Amino acid sequence: MVYYQLSGESAENLQLMEKIDRLHLDDPSAGSRRMYKYLRRSTGKKIGRERVRRLMRVMGVEAVYPRKRTTIPGGPSGIFPYRLRGLDINRPNQVMCADITYIPMR
Template sequence: MIERSHPSLSVGALCRLLSISRSSFYYAPQGDTEMNLALMQLIDRQFMETPFYGVKQMTWHLRNEGHAVNVKRIRRLMRLMRLMPIYQKPNTSKLAKGHKTYPYLLGGLRVDRPNQVWCADITYLPMRRGFLYLVAIMDWFTRKVLAWRISNTLEADFCVEALNEAVHRFGPPEIMNTDSHTIGASSRVV
């Protein structure tokens, strides 16, 4: 959009008109340095052997190999390479102490109308530091998500809020089914 050889306006004036700095117009992006490219090769090689290494472990490994690197640099390079470590997932299927086990009511049941059977499930969303937990309430017949909530803990409050919202908006179902021990298995809604 900026013509260097404009007959009446200078490059500086054109940059002001477009609300960009003159240095942005002249900036030519630089590629990564040879050192960073070499580090990226080392990171890639090590990541193939230990895909569970995160930024801190990779930094520690490279320092032990004699490279003067810091966490910020390795984080930037791993992001640039789009490397995400594989790590242990949270165990959300532990049976709660003293929790009542409900009978499974859906064996052979024909689901043929809305609000007959709802289901709820919790999944986790990995974040840079820990997890977020997502609960969704869904109608089995329509496959519609009726309500959902996200929480940074596995306390039951966010699940109850989602269920209360779904009941408030659509009325109670005949059967509420979950496979999660934290909410409760199949149970008839009274």
């Protein structure tokens, strides 16, 4: 089989990638939308957001943001005992379970 050789990125895209890298160092929390706005403002050229998104993906650049923490291991209340250990469960609806850790209590 014969495959064509990939042409690589254009010179204009390489310049954009350099700017994306510099802007990402200045503001690591900027995703493709904010990066797109920064680039349009700084270059004055028409650049598409999908193009910026693709270049960021090629470079491996991702926005840094705090992840949602639904549970805090060993938090203020500690670890609760497992009350079902040793219990003989032999019929339907004898034991029920729910996870409400995502609901704020205070």
